[in-house]
Amino acid sequence: MSTPTPNHDDHSEMREALRRDAARMQEPPFDAALQHATIRRIRALADTGSQQTRRSGLRLMPALAAGVALLLVIVMIFTRREPPPSRPDIAAIISSTQSHIASLSIEPPTLFPAWASPTASLLDPPRIPE
Amino acid sequence: MIFSPPDDASDLLALARDGDVAAFSRIMEAEQPRLMAQALAFCGDAHRAQDLVQETMIAAWKSLPRFDASCRLFTWLYVILLRQHRRSLGWFARRLPLATLEQQAMAGRHEPATPDESGGTETAEAELLRAMMAALPARHREVIRLRFYAGAGEAEIAVALGISPGTVKSRLHHALEKLRRMKEKVNRLRDAAH
Numbered sequence: 001m002s003t004p005t006p007n008h009d010d011h012s013e014m015r016e017a018l019r020r021d022a023a024r025m026q027e028p029p030f031d032a033a034l035q036h037a038t039i040r041r042i043r044a045l046a047d048t049g050s051q052q053t054r055r056s057g058l059r060l061m062p063a064l065a066a067g068v069a070l071l072l073v074i075v076m077i078f079t080r081r082e083p084p085p086s087r088p089d090i091a092a093i094i095s096s097t098q099s100h101i102a103s104l105s106i107e108p109p110t111l112f113p114a115w116a117s118p119t120a121s122l123l124d125p126p127r128i129p130e
Numbered sequence: 131m132i133f134s135p136p137d138d139a140s141d142l143l144a145l146a147r148d149g150d151v152a153a154f155s156r157i158m159e160a161e162q163p164r165l166m167a168q169a170l171a172f173c174g175d176a177h178r179a180q181d182l183v184q185e186t187m188i189a190a191w192k193s194l195p196r197f198d199a200s201c202r203l204f205t206w207l208y209v210i211l212l213r214q215h216r217r218s219l220g221w222f223a224r225r226l227p228l229a230t231l232e233q234q235a236m237a238g239r240h241e242p243a244t245p246d247e248s249g250g251t252e253t254a255e256a257e258l259l260r261a262m263m264a265a266l267p268a269r270h271r272e273v274i275r276l277r278f279y280a281g282a283g284e285a286e287i288a289v290a291l292g293i294s295p296g297t298v299k300s301r302l303h304h305a306l307e308k309l310r311r312m313k314e315k316v317n318r319l320r321d322a323a324h
Contacts (some may be wrong), residue, residue: 018278
């Protein structure tokens with residue numbers, strides 16, 4: 001919002017009218033009954049407020065104790081020292097792998113069975129039936 | 131800016147902030163007539179004005195711990211009074227429609243004011259002025275009331291409403307401008323009616 005430059009000449013009449021109206025206002029005398037009624041309501045509010053605070057404080061105590069106990073249990077669980085994880089026996093793994101490799105056949109696997117090979121008939125000389 | 135009240139008043143204020151109802155009551159004894167005068171101007175009815183002042187005092191008691199003496203106590207109370215009044219009016223009755231004001235002017239209800247006339251004219255002028263203020267948006271009405279009826283300075287209004295001094299200046303300007311235009315319009319309508 002831009003701040004306008006006040007033009008007092010434009011509004012001086014309005015300002016004067018407002019000041020006159022404010023000056024016309026007359027303060028009524030102090031109203032003791034109103035004051036008494038108001039303070040009585042405030043006292044009731046203050047009493048209710050303090051009682052509620054006290055009551056809510058008492059209600060909070062068991063919840064607070066339970067919370068603290070729960071926190072302690074959680075802390076105890078997490079701070080208990082767990083045994084370090086056992087390291088795998090590398091040498092045993094290597095030797096078992098080596099023996100497994102050794103047991104494997106070194107012959108290259110054939111892709112097709114002999115009967116399915118297109119050149120099998122050329123390599124094997126045809127047998128002349130007797 | 132800190133508006134330091136006299137020592138006695140500041141002691142009472144400190145006690146009241148700590149929950150001393152008797153101290154709060156003593157503070158309110160001093161402020162009640164002024165608040166009542168303003169409430170009567172808003173409501174125009176003694177019974178409603180009493181309710182408004184009572185609600186204002188109760189709201190002030192609840193918010194007293196938040197009052198930091200950055201403005202005068204009366205200015206702070208006045209802002210509470212204005213807001214309680216606005217709340218009591220409800221959503222639909224916050225602004226008097228300008229048409230109502232114009233109809234009143236057409237009917238010649240607000241006679242022109244001249245300084246040397248009797249009190250009746252003054253009352254008519256006051257009635258017109260208050261009707262015009264009722265037609266203002268709430269944010270404009272608030273600054274006008276605080277400036278001219280609570281006698282607060284622009285810096286103090288800014289603190290009390292929690293807005294910048296520039297915004298206060300701007301709102302005051304726009305509010306006065308709207309009032310001036312309304313007055314002109316009412317005068318034109320009145321002249322046409324006569």
